[in-house]
Amino acid sequence: MSVDLSVEIGSLRLRNPVMPASGTFAEGLEKVMDFSRLGALVGKTITRELRTGNPLPRVVEQPGGMINSIGIPSKGLDSFLKKTLPLYVKHDTPFVVSISAPTAEGFVSLARDVSVEGVAAIEANISCPNIEEDGKAFAMTAESTARVTSMLRKATSLPLWAKLTPNTGDIAAVARAAEAAGADALVVANTILAMAVDLKTFRPSLGNIMGGLSGPAVKPIVLRQVYQCARAAKIPVIGCGGISTAEDAAEFMLAGAAAVQVGTATFVQPDAMLRVIDGLEQFCLHRDIARVRDLTGALIVEESDEPDVAWMEPAQ
Amino acid sequence: MPCQHVSFAMIGTMLQISTHRETNETDGRWHATASSEAATVIENTPVNAEYRRLMLSCSALAASASPGQFFQLLCPEVGNDKPFLRRPMSVYGARRSPAQVEFLYKVTGAGTRGLDSLSPGDTLDIFGPLGVGFHLDPSWRNIVVVGRGAGLATLAPLAQAAREADIHVTAILSARRPDLLVSVELFRSYGADVIGVTDSEATSGPANVEKIIRGVIASRGCDAFFTCGSSRLMRVLQRLGGEFGIPGQIAMEQQMACGIGLCHCCVRDFNVAGDIVSRRVCWDGPVFDLEEAMP
Numbered sequence: 329m330s331v332d333l334s335v336e337i338g339s340l341r342l343r344n345p346v347m348p349a350s351g352t353f354a355e356g357l358e359k360v361m362d363f364s365r366l367g368a369l370v371g372k373t374i375t376r377e378l379r380t381g382n383p384l385p386r387v388v389e390q391p392g393g394m395i396n397s398i399g400i401p402s403k404g405l406d407s408f409l410k411k412t413l414p415l416y417v418k419h420d421t422p423f424v425v426s427i428s429a430p431t432a433e434g435f436v437s438l439a440r441d442v443s444v445e446g447v448a449a450i451e452a453n454i455s456c457p458n459i460e461e462d463g464k465a466f467a468m469t470a471e472s473t474a475r476v477t478s479m480l481r482k483a484t485s486l487p488l489w490a491k492l493t494p495n496t497g498d499i500a501a502v503a504r505a506a507e508a509a510g511a512d513a514l515v516v517a518n519t520i521l522a523m524a525v526d527l528k529t530f531r532p533s534l535g536n537i538m539g540g541l542s543g544p545a546v547k548p549i550v551l552r553q554v555y556q557c558a559r560a561a562k563i564p565v566i567g568c569g570g571i572s573t574a575e576d577a578a579e580f581m582l583a584g585a586a587a588v589q590v591g592t593a594t595f596v597q598p599d600a601m602l603r604v605i606d607g608l609e610q611f612c613l614h615r616d617i618a619r620v621r622d623l624t625g626a627l628i629v630e631e632s633d634e635p636d637v638a639w640m641e642p643a644q
Numbered sequence: 645m646p647c648q649h650v651s652f653a654m655i656g657t658m659l660q661i662s663t664h665r666e667t668n669e670t671d672g673r674w675h676a677t678a679s680s681e682a683a684t685v686i687e688n689t690p691v692n693a694e695y696r697r698l699m700l701s702c703s704a705l706a707a708s709a710s711p712g713q714f715f716q717l718l719c720p721e722v723g724n725d726k727p728f729l730r731r732p733m734s735v736y737g738a739r740r741s742p743a744q745v746e747f748l749y750k751v752t753g754a755g756t757r758g759l760d761s762l763s764p765g766d767t768l769d770i771f772g773p774l775g776v777g778f779h780l781d782p783s784w785r786n787i788v789v790v791g792r793g794a795g796l797a798t799l800a801p802l803a804q805a806a807r808e809a810d811i812h813v814t815a816i817l818s819a820r821r822p823d824l825l826v827s828v829e830l831f832r833s834y835g836a837d838v839i840g841v842t843d844s845e846a847t848s849g850p851a852n853v854e855k856i857i858r859g860v861i862a863s864r865g866c867d868a869f870f871t872c873g874s875s876r877l878m879r880v881l882q883r884l885g886g887e888f889g890i891p892g893q894i895a896m897e898q899q900m901a902c903g904i905g906l907c908h909c910c911v912r913d914f915n916v917a918g919d920i921v922s923r924r925v926c927w928d929g930p931v932f933d934l935e936e937a938m939p
Contacts, residue, residue, distance in 0.1 A: 352906050356904030356906055356926075359676060359774075360678055360680055360771075372908075385899055386907075387729075387899065392728065394729060396901070596730065598771055
């Protein structure tokens with residue numbers, strides 16, 4: 329038996345459900361993997377303007393993860409179109425461009441300018457905790473999500489993925505708002521707003537004081553949010569949060585994810601995405617699952633018989 | 645010193661370091677240019693009161709490391725130390741046959757405490773070689789190597805590489821005390837003139853180091869500077885480089901996460917003809933043009 333690993337994210341067909349999380353992918357990863365093995369490529373978020381990024385230190389490790397506040401350093405739109413995009417369009421793998429802007433109008437104009445040949449989809453990073461004051465982001469409320477998403481929808485005919493933030497009280501409402509405004513898929517989720525203190529210096533561990541927590545530590549929280557979003561919306565959900573192994577990916581798919589993004593795990597094991605792809609295939613083989621997409625939403629939540637029903641047996 | 649047999653078999657490659665951006669598709673097909681693997685510990689022993697040398701048996705790809713390149717080490721968890729991210733470590737030595745790579749480290753935190761726990765036969769997950777290493781121009785005849793502290797480990801592999809390229813090395817090695825000078829015998833074994841300077845002997849100050857370098861320039865001449873491990877020595881070399889028109893290279897450090905240019909954690913500013921440019925130490929370096937480096 330062979331396993332069909334392909335999945336569909338709206339109109340986009342991927343050879344497998346595994347892709348990098350934005351901000352953890354660049355040409356350097358080609359040192360250890362053939363990009364034609366991945367389901368999709370997702371670039372680091374770009375902005376129209378040049379951005380230097382946040383003050384150092386930008387990363388601090390934590391038990392089971394790390395907090396980052398990189399701050400989206402960007403060489404700008406021209407550099408992306410002339411230098412970055414050509415690096416990735418040569419691969420036979422859909423390239424997804426991640427975009428950010430300080431205003432909805434900025435998102436719209438950038439989406440227009442990156443809707444070019446070679447771009448397979450736009451991931452709208454409306455959830456970075458590191459560029460607005462106090463960790464604020466569009467995706468923290470359903471209203472601002474609806475506004476920016478509907479404007480983006482009119483600006484591009486490319487598949488539009490909305491990357492949501494976990495830093496919100498009602499992520500299901502945000503998911504519904506993004507869907508109603510025309511998003512083709514939801515990426516759930518960005519990093520969790522977090523902080524660490526250096527006890528040697530009494531200073532924050534990060535130059536930006538606050539940052540985003542990622543890695544295995546966040547997995548149970550984001551898994552729950554994927555479940556909530558998949559129940560709330562009909563469009564595909566792409567799970568992203570602490571996925572390091574095929575088993576993690578399978579959990580996310582069972583909870584409702586159509587595909588997964590692997591981020592921080594790549595920093596620990598550079599070939600983590602390949603391990604997840606190969607492991608998913610083995611996972612399905614061992615369970616006689618012919619198509620990996622059959623995992624999506626296959627979580628069993630109905631009441632079942634207790635496994636131990638000995639008390640129902642006739643007395644000996 | 646137990647490190648005299650460090651050798652760089654890939655000397656040809658080292659002399660013409662191409663940027664790693666070009667190396668994935670030389671024959672039209674993808675192939676790996678860095679290895680993530682379980683290497684086996686051969687030796688893990690102290691070289692002095694502070695530094696330990698870790699020698700590993702590894703793949704041919706890992707063993708092809710050039711001077712100035714580094715590895716990302718997934719340090720073992722010991723007790724309460726659970727380092728989540730890999731730790732960058734510059735190559736102290738590498739040889740092709742048998743395939744081995746060596747590191748010199750000082751126990752300072754959770755990662756290096758994990759390295760300290762390794763015994764022969766244990767495995768260590770290593771990822772490399774990474775980054776852009778030192779470049780030796782075959783036309784050079786004399787170079788001056790100036791290093792301090794842990795920087796001496798990074799500079800050490802230059803000794804043999806220079807010897808094999810028939811380039812004479814004057815090494816000015818700096819440490820707090822004479823017993824903490826590492827790599828002295830290594831440099832000498834490859835024919836380098838070694839001048840040790842130390843804080844305890846009050847010889848390591850920038851004024852004295854500058855005097856020594858001026859002497860070398862005046863006597864045998866100098867085609868290039870190489871340095872690592874001290875911002876004040878860097879400034880001395882930048883000043884002398886400007887005065888005498890001598891190019892230089894510096895290996896720089898920065899806290900890293902991914903090690904392959906993905907995350908933009910390890911950026912530093914560089915002064916490129918008056919413009920401040922941000923570069924990733926792991927990807928654009930860790931060896932940079934000395935003139936452009938900023939502390």
